[in-house]
Amino acid sequence: MSTGTHLPDLGILVGYDGSPGGERALVWGARAAADAKTPLYLTMVVPEAALGGHARTDEVRRGARALLDEAAARSRAAHPHLAVETSLAEGPAADAILEASRRAETIVVGTRGHGGFAGLLLGSVSLRVCAHTTCPVVVVPEEADEVDTPSVVVGVADHSDTPAVEFAVERARLIGGRVIPVHVWTLTMAGYFPGVVAPLLGDPLDMAATHDHLLTEILAPIRAEAPDVTIEAMVTTGAPAYALIGVAAHADLLVVAAHRAHGPFPMRLGPTTHAVLHHASCPVAVVPIPATAS
Numbered sequence: 001m002s003t004g005t006h007l008p009d010l011g012i013l014v015g016y017d018g019s020p021g022g023e024r025a026l027v028w029g030a031r032a033a034a035d036a037k038t039p040l041y042l043t044m045v046v047p048e049a050a051l052g053g054h055a056r057t058d059e060v061r062r063g064a065r066a067l068l069d070e071a072a073a074r075s076r077a078a079h080p081h082l083a084v085e086t087s088l089a090e091g092p093a094a095d096a097i098l099e100a101s102r103r104a105e106t107i108v109v110g111t112r113g114h115g116g117f118a119g120l121l122l123g124s125v126s127l128r129v130c131a132h133t134t135c136p137v138v139v140v141p142e143e144a145d146e147v148d149t150p151s152v153v154v155g156v157a158d159h160s161d162t163p164a165v166e167f168a169v170e171r172a173r174l175i176g177g178r179v180i181p182v183h184v185w186t187l188t189m190a191g192y193f194p195g196v197v198a199p200l201l202g203d204p205l206d207m208a209a210t211h212d213h214l215l216t217e218i219l220a221p222i223r224a225e226a227p228d229v230t231i232e233a234m235v236t237t238g239a240p241a242y243a244l245i246g247v248a249a250h251a252d253l254l255v256v257a258a259h260r261a262h263g264p265f266p267m268r269l270g271p272t273t274h275a276v277l278h279h280a281s282c283p284v285a286v287v288p289i290p291a292t293a294s
Contacts, residue, residue: 010085011039013104015097015129018044018067021110025140026071027078028283029108032138034079035174036105042075042086043100044068045093064088094128101129106285107137130258130277130286131269136167138253140283150177153248154255155240155272157183159218164257164287169226171253171285178230182247183215184240211235241275248282255285 014029016022026042033040046064065088072084089096101107109126130137152175154168155161165181172179187204212235223231236243248254256273269277269286276284 010041010100010104011083012036013041013043013097013100013107015093015107015109015125016042016044016068016071017093017110018071019110021140021142023110024142025108025110025138026075028138028140030075030079030082030084032106032108032171032174034082038105039083039085040075040079041100041104042068042072042084043089043097044086045089045091045096047091047093061088093125094132097125097129098132101133101135104135106135107133109137109139111139111141127269127277130273133286134288136285136287138283138285139277141281143281150175151180151251152177152253152255153180153182153244153251155184155244155257155276156181156215156218157240157257158214160259160289161257162218162222163289164255164285165218165222167285167287168253168255169222169229169231171255173226173229175252177252178232180232180234180247180251181215181219182234182236182244183211184236184238184243185211186239187237208235241272241279244272244276245280248280251282253283253285254280255287257289258286259289260291 012029012033014025016026030040044064044067046060068086068088072086075084076082087100097107097109107129109129111123111126126137126139130139150172152168152172154165156165165179168179168181171177185207187207215233215235219231219233234247244254244256254276256276258269258273273286277286
């Protein structure tokens with residue numbers, strides 16, 4: 001796990017492995033670094049299993065270095081003014097990325113899911129990085145589509161999600177797009193009995209007005225600080241994950257907050273974050289919220 005003081009001096013860090021997902025992460029990360037005028041840092045991690053006791057260990061290292069250098073060259077060619085640095089590490093990939101993340105502004109990784117459940121796209125390395133990093137992580141699907149109208153969707157549950165909204169606004173400013181903050185709420189029933197219609201706990205119109213007011217209140221200071229960014233708020237009902245995935249189907253980025261919790265068995269990623277990471281068709285940014293801010 002990454003611990004200690006966060007010292008951002010690596011710019012945008014891309015975990016690169018030469019896979020199709022790694023290539024998409026490389027393209028997204030290089031463009032984001034160029035947009036933000038910040039350095040791009042590419043890291044490749046060679047698993048211990050590929051080196052331990054292998055007669056061709058040096059050849060494996062040379063091949064990995066060549067692949068990494070070629071990726072850096074392509075990034076420089078695509079963005080001539082972009083500063084690009086690289087590093088080659090050995091060992092568990094998630095550990096190496098998390099260690100480097102202590103000095104990064106944002107991490108960008110691809111999806112490498114190979115499990116037996118259809119539709120579960122996120123691999124164990126990306127999932128662990130999202131769960132333990134101290135800086136935002138962007139997960140880029142292999143099949144992320146290009147969009148005509150730039151937009152950034154962000155999930156907003158309450159005031160504690162403000163850092164995620166601010167991240168979304170900054171990304172939208174850099175790409176010249178709009179921000180769509182989405183607040184999802186659920187109609188509260190008095191109870192559930194099979195075959196029986198349970199009464200609502202409160203008037204639906206009053207409940208809707210309360211949630212509209214909450215989102216307006218959360219966004220007011222952000223609108224004041226970012227008058228140049230178009231913010232189109234949306235309040236809807238339903239399951240939060242699927243509402244966000246639907247709204248973000250053609251977005252550049254979907255931003256969600258990851259609330260870190262204390263305790264012997266803290267939940268590092270909530271069910272909504274898990275669902276959008278596994279099922280969203282666009283890149284997903286996970287913004288960690290320390291427990292003290294929740």
